[in-house]
Amino acid sequence: xxxxxxxxxxxLDKRHVWHPFTPMLEYEGMPQIVVxxxxxxxxxxxxxxxxxxxxxxxxxxxxxxxxxxIDDAVAAQLGRxxxxxxxxxxxxxxxxxxxxxxxxxxxxxxxxxxSDNGSTAAEVALKMAFQFWKRRPARGRKKRELFFRFxxxxxxxxxxxxxxxxIDLFHAAFEPLTFRTVSxxxxxCYRCPFGKKDxxxxxxxxxxxxxAFGKWGDRCAAVIIEPVVQGAAGIVIQPSxxxxxxxxxxxxxxxxxxxxxxxxxxxxTGRMFACEHEGVEPDLMAVAKGITGxxxxxxxxxxxDEVYEGFLDSNPAEGTFFHGHTYTGNPLACAAxxxxxxxxxxxxxxxxxxxxINRLARLLEKFRELECVGExxxxxxxxxxxxxxxxxxxxxxxxxxxxxxxxAMEARKLGVIVRPLGDVLVLMPPLSISNTDLELxxxxxxxxxxxxxxxxxxxxxxxxxxxx
Numbered sequence: 460x461x462x463x464x465x466x467x468x469x470x471l472d473k474r475h476v477w478h479p480f481t482p483m484l485e486y487e488g489m490p491q492i493v494v495x496x497x498x499x500x501x502x503x504x505x506x507x508x509x510x511x512x513x514x515x516x517x518x519x520x521x522x523x524x525x526x527x528x529i530d531d532a533v534a535a536q537l538g539r540x541x542x543x544x545x546x547x548x549x550x551x552x553x554x555x556x557x558x559x560x561x562x563x564x565x566x567x568x569x570x571x572x573x574s575d576n577g578s579t580a581a582e583v584a585l586k587m588a589f590q591f592w593k594r595r596p597a598r599g600r601k602k603r604e605l606f607f608r609f610x611x612x613x614x615x616x617x618x619x620x621x622x623x624x625x626i627d628l629f630h631a632a633f634e635p636l637t638f639r640t641v642s643x644x645x646x647x648c649y650r651c652p653f654g655k656k657d658x659x660x661x662x663x664x665x666x667x668x669x670x671a672f673g674k675w676g677d678r679c680a681a682v683i684i685e686p687v688v689q690g691a692a693g694i695v696i697q698p699s700x701x702x703x704x705x706x707x708x709x710x711x712x713x714x715x716x717x718x719x720x721x722x723x724x725x726x727x728t729g730r731m732f733a734c735e736h737e738g739v740e741p742d743l744m745a746v747a748k749g750i751t752g753x754x755x756x757x758x759x760x761x762x763x764d765e766v767y768e769g770f771l772d773s774n775p776a777e778g779t780f781f782h783g784h785t786y787t788g789n790p791l792a793c794a795a796x797x798x799x800x801x802x803x804x805x806x807x808x809x810x811x812x813x814x815x816i817n818r819l820a821r822l823l824e825k826f827r828e829l830e831c832v833g834e835x836x837x838x839x840x841x842x843x844x845x846x847x848x849x850x851x852x853x854x855x856x857x858x859x860x861x862x863x864x865x866x867a868m869e870a871r872k873l874g875v876i877v878r879p880l881g882d883v884l885v886l887m888p889p890l891s892i893s894n895t896d897l898e899l900x901x902x903x904x905x906x907x908x909x910x911x912x913x914x915x916x917x918x919x920x921x922x923x924x925x926x927x
Contacts, residue, residue: 460506462506465493465505465506468505469493469505490871492504492871496525497524497525498524498525499524499891500889500891508874510875511896511900511903512889513876513886513887514878514887515889518722518748518841519751519752520889521749522799522802522891526752526798528798528802532794532795532797532798533755533794533798536791537791539551539790540790541791542789545573545787546783550788550790550793551790552788552790552793552794552797553790555793556571556793559797560746560761565738566740566741566763568743569763569767570761570763571759572587572759572760572761573757573758573759573784573793574759575758575789576615576747576756576758577614577722577748578620579615579758580615580758580759581614581617581623581717581721582615582617583782584683584760585606585619585622585623586780586782587743589680590780591769591770592604594769594772595769601678603680604678605641605675606622606623606640606681607714608640608641608682608683609642609643609645609684609685610642610643610644611689612624612626612683612685613692614685614721616629618636619638621633621636628881641679645664645689645695645697646664646697646701648660648696649845652664668704669708672709676712680714681716681717682717683717683718684716684719685723686702686720686732686733686734686736687723687733688841693843693883694836694838694843694883696838702737706737715743715766716739717741717743718739718744720732720744721748721758724746724750725748725749726812726890727749727839727841728839729812729816730839742762742763743760744760745760746758746759746761747759751796754792754795755792757789757793757796815892815897816840818898823901826908831848831850832847832908840887842885843880844883845883846883846908856882856915862882862911863879863881863883863884865911865914866907866910867879867907869908869910873907875903
């Protein structure tokens with residue numbers, strides 16, 4: 460693209476596009492990156508500048524950009540049909556994909572309900588759980604109309620998914636629109652919500668679950684959790700056994716277990732699904748993001764036969780799940796997803812991923828040399844580097860310092876795209892990233908953190924020396 464056209468596209472972007480999760484006044488003054496193309500782990504902007512895609516384009520491009528197998532699958536499907544509704548009709552790719560998903564899903568989930576994004580997949584699961592219990596006669600039992608949610612949780616941005624979210628920055632503004640839930644303090648070992656320090660843990664977070672279920676278990680329809688790791692919270696990893704303990708309580712109290720695998724599914728944690736780390740079998744599971752390899756919007760909510768059979772009724776008004784989308788089960792998206800899963804099978808992606816996971820773990824060790832790094836957390840090929848003003852006390856930087864954002868901007872100058880979650884710098888590259896590119900991602904991130912923290916601390920020292 461020539462320079463004149465590139466500048467015109469940038470101007471159009473600033474003039475017309477409202478970007479998600481982006482402070483637009485600030486964006487208007489920032490150096491832009493308008494992506495034109497991509498290949499493998501790299502993207503190229505309209506000026507021809509290349510950047511390493513350290514976020515897998517928001518955690519979705521598991522096999523990298525422009526994979527021939529997925530390109531060909533979408534092109535072949537275009538020659539047949541681009542879209543047909545699933546409302547009362549079927550289509551070939553959605554049926555074939557449903558077979559594949561039910562075959563790899565943990566546990567007994569054999570039914571697939573399609574939608575188009577992670578928020579909606581979670582919303583569908585919540586509505587299914589609510590209607591499932593509503594259709595069951597109470598017979599003296601209390602109505603199950605509540606949901607357990609976790610602090611620091613993120614399940615998306617629709618009103619239902621916001622209702623079970625737990626990040627005030629994202630959700631507080633919409634609190635008047637949300638439905639009632641029971642909040643449970645989630646584990647965060649680096650910043651223990653129960654005030655315990657290293658070596659003092661008595662599994663208080665397990666006890667928190669016990670108390671919540673003991674008090675509200677007979678009134679809750681479902682509990683929804685990001686299994687093993689809370690992504691948007693800053694890659695906060697749950698202690699071993701926590702998810703399995705939750706499953707046991709859900710079974711004991713008759714509460715449906717919803718696993719939100721939108722961020723963790725399709726190999727991101729080193730298993731196909733994060734639930735597999737603890738042998739957990741959900742009743743409902745939401746998947747999206749990596750399902751199509753980052754090609755097209757698609758999501759699915761998987762359900763057990765028991766949940767599905769709870770909707771079967773000879774009366775259509777009683778047996779219908781009244782939820783749907785125009786592009787539900789879109790054939791192009793499903794064809795891309797099938798091709799992506801075939802790459803997993805052909806290339807043994809999960810097996811081959813293990814050496815990259817180990818390499819990332821070794822690369823993260825160096826970050827602990829930096830005084831402003833409090834903790835470098837990792838599970839699979841997802842890592843969160845938490846930046847602190849004081850390592851000893853774990854004191855965070857003032858929010859207005861925005862050190863995580865500044866580190867991401869420093870990385871951008873060096874040709875690497877990473878995205879902060881507050882003051883946690885997240886590394887989430889394509890699963891297919893080469894060893895060389897993985898080392899580049901770690902090296903640039905290290906240098907970016909070092910530079911950003913030095914600048915912030917220097918500015919803070921100057922402010923302290925300035926006379927009032």
